[in-house]
Amino acid sequence: MASQPSTTLLILGASGDLTSRLLLPGIATLLRAEPDRRVDVVGADLRELTADDWHDRVHTALQLDGVVGPGAKAVLRSTRYVAGDATDPASLRALLESIDCDRLVIYFALPPQVTEPVCRALEQTGVPEGTILAIEKPFGASLESARELNALVTRIVPEDRVFRIDHFLGLHTVLNLLGLRFANRLLEPVWDRDSIAKVEVLYDETVTLEGRAGYYDRNGALRDMIQSHLLQIMALIAIEPIASVAARDLRDAVGQVLRAARVADPVAHSRRARYTAGSIDGREVPDYVAEEGVDASLGTETLAEVQVEVATARWAGVPFILRSGKSLAGVRKRAIIHWRPPALVPEGFAGRDTPDRLVIDFKPDGFELHITTNGSGDPFTLEQTVLRGELGGGALLPYGEVLASILDGDPRLAVRGDAAEECWRIIEPVLEAWRADAVPMQEYAAGSLGPGWDTDGDI
Numbered sequence: 001m002a003s004q005p006s007t008t009l010l011i012l013g014a015s016g017d018l019t020s021r022l023l024l025p026g027i028a029t030l031l032r033a034e035p036d037r038r039v040d041v042v043g044a045d046l047r048e049l050t051a052d053d054w055h056d057r058v059h060t061a062l063q064l065d066g067v068v069g070p071g072a073k074a075v076l077r078s079t080r081y082v083a084g085d086a087t088d089p090a091s092l093r094a095l096l097e098s099i100d101c102d103r104l105v106i107y108f109a110l111p112p113q114v115t116e117p118v119c120r121a122l123e124q125t126g127v128p129e130g131t132i133l134a135i136e137k138p139f140g141a142s143l144e145s146a147r148e149l150n151a152l153v154t155r156i157v158p159e160d161r162v163f164r165i166d167h168f169l170g171l172h173t174v175l176n177l178l179g180l181r182f183a184n185r186l187l188e189p190v191w192d193r194d195s196i197a198k199v200e201v202l203y204d205e206t207v208t209l210e211g212r213a214g215y216y217d218r219n220g221a222l223r224d225m226i227q228s229h230l231l232q233i234m235a236l237i238a239i240e241p242i243a244s245v246a247a248r249d250l251r252d253a254v255g256q257v258l259r260a261a262r263v264a265d266p267v268a269h270s271r272r273a274r275y276t277a278g279s280i281d282g283r284e285v286p287d288y289v290a291e292e293g294v295d296a297s298l299g300t301e302t303l304a305e306v307q308v309e310v311a312t313a314r315w316a317g318v319p320f321i322l323r324s325g326k327s328l329a330g331v332r333k334r335a336i337i338h339w340r341p342p343a344l345v346p347e348g349f350a351g352r353d354t355p356d357r358l359v360i361d362f363k364p365d366g367f368e369l370h371i372t373t374n375g376s377g378d379p380f381t382l383e384q385t386v387l388r389g390e391l392g393g394g395a396l397l398p399y400g401e402v403l404a405s406i407l408d409g410d411p412r413l414a415v416r417g418d419a420a421e422e423c424w425r426i427i428e429p430v431l432e433a434w435r436a437d438a439v440p441m442q443e444y445a446a447g448s449l450g451p452g453w454d455t456d457g458d459i
């Protein structure tokens with residue numbers, strides 16, 4: 001029997017937060033679900049870490065449930081750690097030469113500002129044939145820098161081996177969205193401007209800064225969430241019907257939506273806000289600007305909202321409202337499709353006020369269909385009834401799904417170069433308006449609903 005090709009996952013930035021909190025646990029779930037999968041893991045980072053320290057970290061991550069299959073055992077046997085500067089071509093070359101495998105995946109678990117210098121070093125050293133580059137968000141810091149980074153990475157490997165990571169788009173989330181819409185005669189025919197009044201994509205968190213000022217304070221909610229994730233979800237909701245869920249069909253359709261998307265009026269159609277002291281679930285939260293490491297002069301927002309329009313025949317005139325904030329009253333990670341009211345409700349009925357809507361929840365995945373029905377006591381009265389269902393959760397943690405797709409060379413979930421640029425193009429006018437102070441910075445108390453919400457949680 002032919003042996004499996006050997007794959008090495010080289011993690012640059014291996015002693016950082018992403019690696020310990022998300023990547024190693026992601027590998028653990030993957031190897032639990034597929035115990036025979038073979039992958040070698042090499043960690044590299046600026047920090048000196050002893051071989052024992054590294055081994056302990058991997059060991060702890062891979063033994064989460066106490067069951068260790070052959071794949072995990074092989075990782076534990078072979079994993080190693082190398083200290084060095086990934087921006088230095090000489091040390092990078094030595095590192096690459098020390099790896100002997102059929103297929104190499106280089107994972108950038110690095111601070112975003114280090115991505116470009118590391119790519120320049122890789123351009124000098126070259127990489128083995130077939131190498132995949134997995135690059136974390138944010139990809140670039142502006143449209144111009146994303147373009148330059150795209151040009152640089154595709155001089156190292158071809159586009160189909162560049163995986164721009166969006167962990168939000170775990171496989172099951174993407175497939176749930178597509179399955180619900182396209183496999184239901186009930187939904188697909190009313191998925192357009194004639195039937196839909198408004199679409200919201202919301203990502204509300206109760207979490208605060210959590211000690212990540214170094215990264216977050218230089219980015220803020222618009223770049224961190226809307227540019228990197230919510231525009232991708234919006235595009236998946238708005239795509240034209242596709243012939244298959246294969247990578248090419250899916251990414252072409254997403255690209256088409258993003259190319260047609262824009263913020264028509266960056267001043268009137270955007271909101272920025274920052275949390276002030278408050279309490280969340282009994283926990284006291286300080287002002288954002290009083291959090292350790294925050295530089296108030298940067299004027300970073302912790303909540304961002306934009307109204308995007310998609311100028312296609314299907315969506316012209318339908319607002320897509322994307323919003324994400326930290327330190328809010330509750331967790332709400334969902335898309336809401338608001339349908340228009342019916343053309344006419346027969347005279348004689350009373351009490352109908354809310355048009356129908358579909359709520360698609362991410363994490364945990366589920367849906368609610370709010371439809372109008374006759375009141376239980378009085379059939380002349382109309383009211384809203386909610387039908388609830390679960391959507392299939394993935395067997396893996398989101399980073400397990402991300403890593404599985406990278407190791408399998410399946411770019412379906414990765415953000416294509418043109419899409420990464422489009423997302424910057426869409427938000428740049430908003431960033432410009434904010435830089436010019438044309439949009440006031442609002443404030444909201446930590447633990448509140450945030451500005452612009454009514455008490456029912458609607459924008």
Ligand code: NDP
Nearest residue numbers: 013015016017018045046085086087109110111112136137
């Ligand atoms: P961290 O700062 O915790 O980790 C980055 C690691 O890279 C650090 O150990 C750092 O060392 C090391 N490093 C810096 N420069 C070099 C270099 N030249 N050569 C080798 N190693 C270097 O960042 P995170 O792990 O939080 O984030 C990494 C990436 O993942 C970012 O792009 C982030 O946006 C993304 N991400 C992070 C998430 C998270 O929850 N943490 C979630 C989703 C995405 P040192 O500290 O000594 O400088």
